[in-house]
Amino acid sequence: MNRNEIIKYLKGADTKELFAEADRVRKAFVGDSVYLRGIIEFSNYCCQDCLYCGLRRENSKITRYRMTLDEIVASAKKAVELNIPTVVLQSGEDNFYSVGDLCSVVKEIKKFNLAVTMSIGERSYDDYCKLKEAGADRYLLRFETSDEELYAKLRPGKKFSQRLQCLKWLKELKYQAGSGIMVGLPGQSMESIADDILLFKDLDLDMIGIGPFLPHPNTPLAQNKSIELDLVLKVIALTRIVTENTHIPATTAVGTLDSQGRQKALKCGANVIMPNITPTKYRKYYEIYPDKICVDEDATKCRGCVEGMILASGRKVGVGFGHSLK
Numbered sequence: 601m602n603r604n605e606i607i608k609y610l611k612g613a614d615t616k617e618l619f620a621e622a623d624r625v626r627k628a629f630v631g632d633s634v635y636l637r638g639i640i641e642f643s644n645y646c647c648q649d650c651l652y653c654g655l656r657r658e659n660s661k662i663t664r665y666r667m668t669l670d671e672i673v674a675s676a677k678k679a680v681e682l683n684i685p686t687v688v689l690q691s692g693e694d695n696f697y698s699v700g701d702l703c704s705v706v707k708e709i710k711k712f713n714l715a716v717t718m719s720i721g722e723r724s725y726d727d728y729c730k731l732k733e734a735g736a737d738r739y740l741l742r743f744e745t746s747d748e749e750l751y752a753k754l755r756p757g758k759k760f761s762q763r764l765q766c767l768k769w770l771k772e773l774k775y776q777a778g779s780g781i782m783v784g785l786p787g788q789s790m791e792s793i794a795d796d797i798l799l800f801k802d803l804d805l806d807m808i809g810i811g812p813f814l815p816h817p818n819t820p821l822a823q824n825k826s827i828e829l830d831l832v833l834k835v836i837a838l839t840r841i842v843t844e845n846t847h848i849p850a851t852t853a854v855g856t857l858d859s860q861g862r863q864k865a866l867k868c869g870a871n872v873i874m875p876n877i878t879p880t881k882y883r884k885y886y887e888i889y890p891d892k893i894c895v896d897e898d899a900t901k902c903r904g905c906v907e908g909m910i911l912a913s914g915r916k917v918g919v920g921f922g923h924s925l926k
């Protein structure tokens with residue numbers, strides 16, 4: 601599919617054929633399994649100031665927390681009990697944890713025979729290298745938008761080229777590399793979303809996370825509106841068609857935008873779900889955006905809930921790690 605065709609679909613109202621085609625491509629290239637990745641949101645401290653994010657350093661209204669290294673490992677152990685083969689360690693950019701601390705956590709978790717995905721933002725090549733040596737398998741780093749000007753506006757002091765450099769390092773170090781975008785950012789055009797989709801393909805990513813931008817009241821973007829679910833679903837569908845065998849989650853943000861959002865995403869290209877396994881007492885503080893789902897539940901509840909969702913969608917829970925298909 602070329603850029604003009606992608607733009608036509610993004611702007612068009614006819615979704616039925618597009619979603620059906622994405623579902624066919626999903627079935628042909630990644631099958632019916634839906635893989636589980638248990639997310640542990642271990643710190644909400646962040647030294648960055650992204651205009652869209654509730655964890656930004658300038659948000660003084662948020663209660664900050666950090667999990668201890670033992671608590672992170674204990675949460676990963678819970679994943680084993682719940683038969684969730686991958687954990688995702690996510691946080692703000694929090695330099696409180698040295699790379700040595702994080703490596704020791706990864707090493708402990710690897711003893712449980714889990715796949716480990718890191719999602720801790722931009723770090724040095726050396727840090728990425730050490731984490732890989734400690735056993736981390738995958739890394740998620742969304743490029744957020746490929747519109748360089750918009751990127752620079754939304755992430756003060758940061759450059760799109762640095763983000764791409766990090767992604768290139770991660771690939772060079774043989775991580776299974778994931779990236780992604782938010783859909784509905786203020787100032788984002790359909791043309792730039794088409795470029796994002798083509799960049800996914802160019803980067804030859806293993807995983808691609810696509811979620812709506814959800815305005816947070818304590819950020820400079822508070823006055824913006826949330827977008828329509830259909831646009832997010834169209835981006836997921838087009839990404840599936842263009843990239844074929846990547847892992848694409850039905851994100852928590854899409855489930856927050858619409859109570860049936862994740863189920864709908866599974867029907868137009870998604871093949872991954874990320875149940876939250878963060879200890880319940882911390883969940884409400886990891887408020888990237890408002891009204892986030894699963895804040896009052898615990899790991900067991902979320903695990904059961906996603907399994908029900910997968911089976912009700914006529915799919916099956918993935919067995920094994922669900923590593924990259926590339």
Ligand code: SAM
Binds near residue numbers: 690693722741889
């Ligand atoms: N700090 C790391 C980073 O930025 O890569 C990882 C954690 S960050 C909270 C994870 C993702 O949350 C970001 O990549 C961004 O796409 C998403 N995010 C942040 N603010 C959001 C918002 N208001 N609505 C939807 N998604 C948001």
Ligand code: SF4
Binds near residue numbers: 647653654656657693
């Ligand atoms: Fe920090 Fe990531 Fe939020 Fe930006 S998106 S403020 S880097 S947690």
Ligand code: FES
Binds near residue numbers: 876897901905
């Ligand atoms: Fe957490 Fe549904 S996934 S309650």
